[in-house]
Amino acid sequence: MLIKLLIDIVESQDIIRDQYDEVSPKLWRYVENTNKNYYEYIHNNVLENILSNLRKKTKYLAASEILADILKYQGYKAKFMPLMIVTKDR
Structure with missing residues (x-):
């Protein structure tokens, strides 16, 4: 649900992907060749x-402020993204 919300609010030039353990070289090449902003959301x-x-x-985009700081210290491009509560319209 969170990733769906993020996709809805970002610009069309941005791609947000839930962080997976699967390597995606085709996706990475696509993003690099089209100059799109690519983010992976880390929640573990x-x-x-x-x-x-x-x-x-x-x-x-890390769900933990400490994890974001550690990743930045190690040279990764990481930002803390606080948890959000999203309610569905009934």
Whole structure:
């Protein structure tokens, strides 16, 4: 639901993807060749999993302020994105 909301509010030049463990070189090449802003939303601790596929070129939105700071310190483009509560219209 959060990713759907983010997609609805960003500009058409932006792509937001939920952070996956799957590598997506085709998506990365597409984004780099079309000059779109690409973000991955991180909602789990990627530092615990050594196999996390983090790239220095990717911009990350982290659900944890501490995780965002650690990733920035390690040279990644990370921003803290606070949790949001979204209610559905009935």
